[in-house]
Amino acid sequence: MHIHQSAKIGSDTKIGEYTIIEDGVIIGDHVEIGHYCMIKKDTVIGSDVKIGDLTILGKSPNSNKKMARKPKGTLPPLEIGNNVIIGSHAILYRGSIVNDGVLIADQVSMREQINIGTHTILGRQVMVEPNTSIGSYVTIQTGSYITADTTIEERVFIGPCCSMSNDKYMATGRGIHKGPTIKEQAKIGNNATLLPDIVIGKQSVVGAGAVVTRDVPDNMTVVGSPAREIKM
Amino acid sequence: MHIHQSAKIGSDTKIGEYTIIEDGVIIGDHVEIGHYCMIKKDTVIGSDVKIGDLTILGKSPNSNKKMARKPKGTLPPLEIGNNVIIGSHAILYRGSIVNDGVLIADQVSMREQINIGTHTILGRQVMVEPNTSIGSYVTIQTGSYITADTTIEERVFIGPCCSMSNDKYMATGRGIHKGPTIKEQAKIGNNATLLPDIVIGKQSVVGAGAVVTRDVPDNMTVVGSPAREIKM
């Protein structure tokens, strides 16, 4: 266990074996951190938080010459609220905010500039790309992929293994990058495919395995490839 | 390496560096455990078992207020049979049974109350949800997702990246939770989508990318979205 002397650790907080806590980290009270974790520079963790083994908090993004998106300037620290649970083998980057009561399961990968609303659940192996906003009381089930530049409103349900994209022209440099907008209480079935820059309306339902190629109005159910309305 | 004094370790067993073995663990003979592993409380491991690096065995489930399913009471220990191979970066929960001769590849995530039959293979990044039974000599290829409350019979083949779900009404609280039943020797093509509570018949074949919305009788081949019979 290596704790940098500038880190501030609250009372009744337990830290696992071989865990590394870097300088400038602030941790609240009644926190449990597992074994072999890395809490990177400046990360802020609230109280009553539980973090599994082998998890990395506050990682800085890599980049190479070919990557379209490079973070500008220094990202702010990763901020974790109160009563948050984070699983094992997870990786959360700098520059994101995880609000109170969130559950992030094992093996989740969450990049920078993401805001996760209160009491939201990210299932195991969920991947979230940068510059994305996820509302409160959202459920994103195991293995789903949330692309960059996406907005997911309150109480949305996303089933397992869903996929999205944000680049209509697939790396040709044309157009803007924009992920889907999923409005409040919409439900997306497992393994559905969402194309870039579409809107899924309030309380709408997308069937399992559907391929959604254009906007879905509020309160509509769509299924199939390409997805079309069905009457329920 | 931290081995709790109450752990029982068989003869000719090798344990890697920085590995943590908790109290009540029982390990057989001729076992190889990698580096940075966590063998949690009470886990039982047979003989001639090989476990990769950075793997967690016997994890207890987390839960928060919003989760539908909370384990009741104390789960029994994780039990691993003889001649089992487990990869690196895998996570296996308490309360499951892995029978003799099983191969579990890297990065697999396997929850509680699961039974894996003899000589079955789970490919890399396979995710298995709770309360699921998988028969003997089954192959589940890389990246597939097995939902909760699922039955997979003997000698089933599931290709890579398949997806299932178990909740027809998607978290509205209506209906029961029930995953698919896949009967013996059925074959599911890659990236197929299976809806809740359907039956795939004996020796039936589901084509790659198919979306299966209703039961498939024995010995039938179905393809497409929604999946329909084709004559081979």
Add this chain to the structure above:
Amino acid sequence: MHIHQSAKIGSDTKIGEYTIIEDGVIIGDHVEIGHYCMIKKDTVIGSDVKIGDLTILGKSPNSNKKMARKPKGTLPPLEIGNNVIIGSHAILYRGSIVNDGVLIADQVSMREQINIGTHTILGRQVMVEPNTSIGSYVTIQTGSYITADTTIEERVFIGPCCSMSNDKYMATGRGIHKGPTIKEQAKIGNNATLLPDIVIGKQSVVGAGAVVTRDVPDNMTVVGSPAREIKM
């Protein structure tokens, strides 16, 4: 930190805490290796390489009696070129070659006998199976699955969560194992499904969620399930 005495480490190279470097490893100059990494026997790493935390380089394959494919003889060491970036929680096997300027993101799983061309990007959680060739300046986005026996030519773009297979008869022992051939500058949309042994032509485009069941000629755009040509 355990460094075997036979390992050769270049100048200005930094190695993280609790990292294990086995015998016969050769590491160039100006390399940064994270915490809790395992650099297995004989691995060769160039100069100006950056490796994240909890990453395994040079793992040897496991096998059990049921697996069709067993590596023959001893695999050569894993070779990593210059200016390569590898993320955290990644696993790269022995017997593969990663050329200069490649970016391999977090949680990638890459087996043996794979060649990755210069300046190619593998996104997070990408899985690559054995005996596969990936050209230069290729992008494979987050969560995609590249099956065994696959050829991907230069400047191909593969969106997130794509899936492929290489066994038309799904483990019945009939036919040969052959993955897709994706020709130069082709683009594959997110969550597309490619069947075994098909050719995607030069500069062709496969739509998101498409299921490609037969060859696509050069410069053609296909969408749907099964995928058919559309005029753009």
